[in-house]
Amino acid sequence: MITTIESFLKRESSAGILLIFITILALILQNSALSSWYDSFLHTPVEVRFGELQIAKPLLLWVNDGLMAIFFFLIGLEVKREVMEGHLSTLSQVALPGAAAVGGMLVPALVFIAFNQGNSFAMKGWAIPTATDIAFALGILSLLGKRVPVSLKVFLLALAIIDDLGAIVIIALFYTVELSTASITIASASLVGLFVMNRMGVTSRAAYILLGIVLWVSVLKSGVHATLAGVALAFMIPLNCKNKDGSTFSMSKEMEYGLHYWVAFLILPMFAFVNAGVDLRGISMDEMFTPVPLGIMLGLFVGKQLGVFGFSWLAIKLGMAKLPEGSDWRQLYGVSILTGVGFTMSLFIDSLAYNDTQIYLYADKLAILAGSFLSGILGYYVLRTAKNGRQPAIATHQQ
DSSP: OHHHHHHHHHHHHHHHHHHHHHHHHHHHHHTSTTHHHHHHHHTOEEEEEETTEEEEEEHHHIIIIIIHHHHHHHHHHHHHHHHHHSTTSSHHHHHHHHHHHHHHHHHHHHHHHHHHTTOTTGGGGTTGGGOOOHHHHHHHHHTTGGGSOHHHHHHHHHHHHHHHHHHHHHHHHHSOOSOOHHHHHHHHHHHHHHHHHHHTTOOOHHHHHHHHHHHHHHHHHHTSOTHHHHHHHHHHSOSSEEOTTSOEEOHHHHHHHHHHHHIIIIIHHHHHHHHOOOOGGGOOHHHHTSHHHHHHHHIIIIIHHHHHHHHHHHHHHTTSOOOOTTOOHHHHHHHHHHTTOOHHHHHHHHHHHSTTOOTTTTHHHHHHHHHHHHHHHHHHHHHHSSOOOOOOOGGGGOO
């Protein structure tokens, strides 16, 4: 368990650093003589046809609806593992990151609503500042080395997992369009089939993947966002399986481990590349101070840190939780600031809320980048100048 945690944190940290460079590259391409090439690349038509079934989308939507479904599949596997036997498996373990995650979603949403109430279209973006990008946040923490106790990194990881679960619920409830009864029926039948396979102890990965593809296509055509198919499929993957010879293995853990590199070093960078290319040439300072960009930027930079730290402080003072071992209040505050790095998840929710329209002239996306950048810089500074407290033994986290 110890090796698994250390390996995961190292891999996520490296992915966060890669995302920074990919984001800079996308910004350079969009704001240079290569912008027409960049836009053409995003809108490259990609079509898959099987008989009467046709899926035709620009490359941008294949990334957002297709590759991100794999990302959410991985999130689902992580949530399932952590809830069943990991850092969210007991009430004492979930108390602090759970309270922090609730505050980290509630307060930023209220900040956004305060700026945009009365504008029904703008209000579609209320969930944009509620997200945390775990890869970016851990990437920043990795720059601090042993200055940050491992217990705080595990706290951030658990918080982000709960945050992702909240994002999944938000997408399911608030970002669906008109539903197709036929597609929903096929999707439901696929889920039933996956559940039966799970209960019968089917150990063929191919069987789950094939039925999972049917599930994804039917959800894509149903009006529910296709990424939710990834989460549903993850919950149906068996955690513990038996081979014919009686030996046991975990299909869920093996798939999670196998996907991490692909998600961290291909899918998320590809998502960042196609979504972070903000045309800065068309944005003025006046547009950045309109309600939507302000609500997003302050929701991430101010709302996130107040919500996470405030709810954590309350949970600790009420005796519901304890400070992560070896850390102090300043370090907890520094990590709370880092949760304002929303980036990939915020950009994803933004694309759902405003359907990638340019009604805000990219000011909404620039606000995400600005809020995330400010949170990253201040969070790093606070943690960098904090006293290097006693390092807890990582064995305390062993299950």
